[in-house]
Amino acid sequence: MTKSSEAISGAEPRNAALSKRLLDEYAAVRESLPGEVVSPARRQEAIQAISARGLPTTREENWRYTNLRPLERARFAPAAASAAVEAGALGTAAAIGAPALPLPSPSDLPPRLAGFARYAFVDGTFAPELSSPEEQAGLTVQSLRRAAQGTPGRPGSATVFQLSRALPALGNLSEARLALLNEAFATDTAAIHVGGAAEPARVELLFIALAGADSGASYPRVQLGLEPGSRLVLVERHIGAGAGSHFVNTSVDVDVGRGAHLTHYRLQQAGARATWLDTLSAVLAADARYGLLAINTGALSARSTTHIQMAGSGAELALSVAALGDRQQVQDNFALVEHIAPRARTEQTFRGIASGRARVAFNGKIAVREAAAGTDSRQSLRGLLAGPEAEIDVRPQLEIYTDDVRCSHGATAGKLDESMLFYLLSRGLSPEVAQRLLKWAFLEDVVSKIELPELRRQIEHDLAAQMADASLKELL
Amino acid sequence: MLKIENLHVKVDGKEILKGLTLTVPTGEVHAVMGPNGSGKSTLANVLAGRPGYEITSGTVTFQGRDLLALAPEERAREGVFLGFQYPVEIPGVNNVYLLKAAVNAARKHRGLEEVDAFEFLTLVKEKMRLMRMEDSMLSRGVNEGFSGGEKKRNEILQMLVLEPRLAILDETDSGLDIDALKIVAHGVNTLRSPERSLVLVTHYQRLLDYIVPDHVHVLVKGRIVRSGDKSLALELERRGYDWVTGEAA
Numbered sequence: 001m002t003k004s005s006e007a008i009s010g011a012e013p014r015n016a017a018l019s020k021r022l023l024d025e026y027a028a029v030r031e032s033l034p035g036e037v038v039s040p041a042r043r044q045e046a047i048q049a050i051s052a053r054g055l056p057t058t059r060e061e062n063w064r065y066t067n068l069r070p071l072e073r074a075r076f077a078p079a080a081a082s083a084a085v086e087a088g089a090l091g092t093a094a095a096i097g098a099p100a101l102p103l104p105s106p107s108d109l110p111p112r113l114a115g116f117a118r119y120a121f122v123d124g125t126f127a128p129e130l131s132s133p134e135e136q137a138g139l140t141v142q143s144l145r146r147a148a149q150g151t152p153g154r155p156g157s158a159t160v161f162q163l164s165r166a167l168p169a170l171g172n173l174s175e176a177r178l179a180l181l182n183e184a185f186a187t188d189t190a191a192i193h194v195g196g197a198a199e200p201a202r203v204e205l206l207f208i209a210l211a212g213a214d215s216g217a218s219y220p221r222v223q224l225g226l227e228p229g230s231r232l233v234l235v236e237r238h239i240g241a242g243a244g245s246h247f248v249n250t251s252v253d254v255d256v257g258r259g260a261h262l263t264h265y266r267l268q269q270a271g272a273r274a275t276w277l278d279t280l281s282a283v284l285a286a287d288a289r290y291g292l293l294a295i296n297t298g299a300l301s302a303r304s305t306t307h308i309q310m311a312g313s314g315a316e317l318a319l320s321v322a323a324l325g326d327r328q329q330v331q332d333n334f335a336l337v338e339h340i341a342p343r344a345r346t347e348q349t350f351r352g353i354a355s356g357r358a359r360v361a362f363n364g365k366i367a368v369r370e371a372a373a374g375t376d377s378r379q380s381l382r383g384l385l386a387g388p389e390a391e392i393d394v395r396p397q398l399e400i401y402t403d404d405v406r407c408s409h410g411a412t413a414g415k416l417d418e419s420m421l422f423y424l425l426s427r428g429l430s431p432e433v434a435q436r437l438l439k440w441a442f443l444e445d446v447v448s449k450i451e452l453p454e455l456r457r458q459i460e461h462d463l464a465a466q467m468a469d470a471s472l473k474e475l476l
Numbered sequence: 477m478l479k480i481e482n483l484h485v486k487v488d489g490k491e492i493l494k495g496l497t498l499t500v501p502t503g504e505v506h507a508v509m510g511p512n513g514s515g516k517s518t519l520a521n522v523l524a525g526r527p528g529y530e531i532t533s534g535t536v537t538f539q540g541r542d543l544l545a546l547a548p549e550e551r552a553r554e555g556v557f558l559g560f561q562y563p564v565e566i567p568g569v570n571n572v573y574l575l576k577a578a579v580n581a582a583r584k585h586r587g588l589e590e591v592d593a594f595e596f597l598t599l600v601k602e603k604m605r606l607m608r609m610e611d612s613m614l615s616r617g618v619n620e621g622f623s624g625g626e627k628k629r630n631e632i633l634q635m636l637v638l639e640p641r642l643a644i645l646d647e648t649d650s651g652l653d654i655d656a657l658k659i660v661a662h663g664v665n666t667l668r669s670p671e672r673s674l675v676l677v678t679h680y681q682r683l684l685d686y687i688v689p690d691h692v693h694v695l696v697k698g699r700i701v702r703s704g705d706k707s708l709a710l711e712l713e714r715r716g717y718d719w720v721t722g723e724a725a
Contacts, residue, residue: 417564422526422527425525425547426548426552427577427634428581429578430549433577437577438569440569441566441568441617443568
């Protein structure tokens with residue numbers, strides 16, 4: 001089914017024109033893109049693959065809830081590369097310099113988390129001015145662009161590690177093909193490598209979109225590798241500077257080695273007018289543990305694609321997503337969890353609230369392959385419709401090719417519970433406060449899983465602000 | 477305090493209350509008893525303002541004001557409290573937060589400042605000891621994972637903290653064992669005062685052994701068919717509801 005829909009979309013004239021423009025934009029800036037981040041050959045492969053397949057369209061089943069219209073008018077070339085071309089600086093990593101706009105002041109950034117090393121990227125490119133690196137046992141964090149330039153005095157910057165598996169696998173999944181766009185245009189990569197250590201490493205990646213969408217795109221890019229038995233707590237935050245519109249296309253690639261533990265918090269707090277596209281691909285080896293918790297509140301149009309492969313036996317995944325949409329926001333989420341090896345356990349929790357005229361979607365697919373005997377998979381997807389013109393789409397999909405599995409799933413979409421609402425009113429709370437309180441409570445299943453108290457407080461404040469409710473602050 | 481006159485109420489197009497008249501003076505405790513389906517819970521819910529009840533005729537006056545014209549939250553702030561027959565669980569909304577929000581809503585309505593957080597917590601803990609509730613229940617979600625008895629005790633705790641002028645307790649005794657019933661009754665009795673009125677809606681006489689009412693009314697098929705003092709409850713217990721339903725038919 002996916003193949004035929006691709007063929008149709010590829011043949012669609014509007015999309016063909018878009019593919020042509022994509023190639024033209026690439027041709028105009030390719031000389032200025034740093035080969036140290038992605039080799040010219042790989043970029044070429046990626047741009048050809050994506051233009052041949054076409055950008056996604058809403059005619060495809062797993063893209064139907066996404067707002068793809070911003071793609072039609074987007075400038076795909078990275079803002080920094082366009083500026084470099086205009087300045088006549090071509091050919092090397094150095095071509096892409098500091099952003100044309102002033103950097104945000106550190107005081108405008110979210111407060112640092114105690115014990116976390118912070119690495120900031122502005123429009124996808126490492127910004128040392130806003131970073132606070134910290135040496136931690138077993139941890140290497142690099143900007144591939146900087147590493148290639150040979151930044152002196154930074155530990156480990158001499159060797160650029162390679163992920164253990166081949167990256168082109170990234171775009172093979174039709175839903176994950178926006179990662180190809182990132183691969184073609186990337187201006188930098190945050191490369192994180194974690195070896196064994198007594199204490200878990202703690203890293204915060206802060207991606208700031210600065211350039212307006214009219215001057216170009218931003219391509220945050222992360223390659224994350226955990227050696228067997230290693231541990232990492234990663235906070236990945238996406239924000240936008242100023243009220244401008246941004247076009248952001250993120251690609252995150254995760255490799256969790258045997259017995260390694262990764263706790264990964266992803267906060268999408270992009271600017272109110274931003275288009276935010278995102279592809280995360282992860283592979284878990286035997287007995288690896290991955291806790292992935294995403295809170296999506298920002299952007300005007302957001303789409304997250306998550307593809308996780310349980311490739312080793314006994315691996316464990318807890319995927320939790322909370323999404324809030326208000327006004328005309330679109331928050332679309334697609335998650336594919338593939339059970340490839342036996343005895344893996346996965347748990348998916350989604351809580352989404354759509355207010356105003358927003359659309360919030362979660363399409364969660366679980367595929368259990370032939371060899372994945374003893375799979376244990378649970379899925380709980382709930383959407384809350386909090387406005388007469390809002391839309392919620394929660395969709396569980398199961399594909400099972402073996403007998404020995406335990407899969408449970410529940411999906412509900414509905415309005416606020418009338419009996420809960422009346423209970424609160426009967427205690428004197430105003431309808432507005434009661435509704436906000438119930439919305440707050442609805443997210444609890446995800447928020448309560450945040451194990452870092454400091455981060456949890458930050459997130460709760462952000463959620464309270466998003467719900468524009470002073471009375472909720474009392475809760476915190 | 478409360479004056480109900482010729483109240484007619486429909487639920488899903490079916491008439492449940494058919495001309496109910498009842499007066500509860502200030503400072504009195506009235507029990508409304510009746511068989512299943514007689515309209516007891518409908519009465520309690522209509523007084524609290526629950527949606528889904530169609531009032532076709534009649535009036536309800538509370539302290540001289542038209543109660544039916546007020547929104548549920550306004551009734552609560554004016555001092556009307558409903559103890560639910562089936563208190564809902566609200567995971568994620570913390571018990572103490574709800575209590576504080578409720579108290580502050582009523583205080584704001586009366587033009588008073590918000591409660592002091594420390595004094596409030598001290599007060600709540602004192603009332604919790606009275607209701608034999610663990611402190612840990614405060615930080616849990618509203619009624620989340622509570623047993624039936626714990627939920628009912630939590631209702632009474634809320635009532636003690638809110639100190640309403642008029643409390644309507646809907647089948648507060650149902651599902652309680654004898655020990656829990658005594659705790660609940662003790663809690664209710666501490667709130668009895670000359671300024672306050674209580675309406676106990678119940679199927680059984682048992683509760684009235686511990687909360688002795690000033691008046692007992694028997695509700696059958698949407699009307700009060702008989703009123704008397706506490707001895708009426710005992711007579712009902714002895715003779716069964718057939719005694720009055722036969723008369724009403």
